[in-house]
Amino acid sequence: MVDHDVVREAVSSLGLFGDETTGLLHRFGVILNASPVNYLVGRELDFINAFGGASKSLSEKVLIDAAQWCANATFQGIMDSSEWAQLIAPTVTSIPTRLDGLTAIINCLGWGKIADVQLNEDTMELQFKVYSSYYVNYWLDRFGKADHPICYMWTGVAGGIMDLMYGSKVNEFTGEEVSCGAVTGDDFCVFRARKVRKKFGL
Ligand SMILES: [Zn+2]
DSSP states (O other), X not given: OOXXXXXXXXXXXXXXXXXXXXXXXXXXXXXXXXXXXXXXXXXXXXXXXXXXXXXXXXXXXXXXXXXXXXXXXXXXXXXXXXXXHHHTGGGOOSHHHHHHHHHHHHTTTTSOXXXXXXXXXXXXXXXXXXXXXXXXXXXXXXXXXXXXXXXXXXXXXXXXXXXXXXXXXXTSSEEEEEEOHXXXXXXXXXXXXXXXXXXXXX
């Protein structure tokens, strides 16, 4: 399997700051951007609020869908990058090792920490925990406990990871947050992705 410590050291050595000439953060074949969590989560909540209560469920699904498209593009960029070719590709012998390599990189992005990954290759179902999902403390500090899961980005990422592992296009898999720390008070959230289509509940 992939040595996560080696990946972490290598990602750290890439220097996650803007290039001297362009000021942009080109890494892994994509342009990264470091933004404060308050901004990232706050603009998602602004988006939901702008549509109003009656459309809450739909606007949440739009956010999840946007994250899934983003996960497909960004993670494909990561897996096509020269960094991936050097660091991870030599250890990739199967879908589980490919997933493990991608997990090692995602865990360096400052989004929280993926753990307890369970991949069922027969049913093509993925379940994992995320410790310290960046949404949770923001929500708890601002609103107290939530009455429903609120980690939209991670939910889309769960589906996006499986699109890339087994699918042939975006949205072939659907992510779901089955337990959210903002609801339970736990320091982790649980996500699942399965090959079921229920985009926008249609
Ligand atoms: Zn959560």
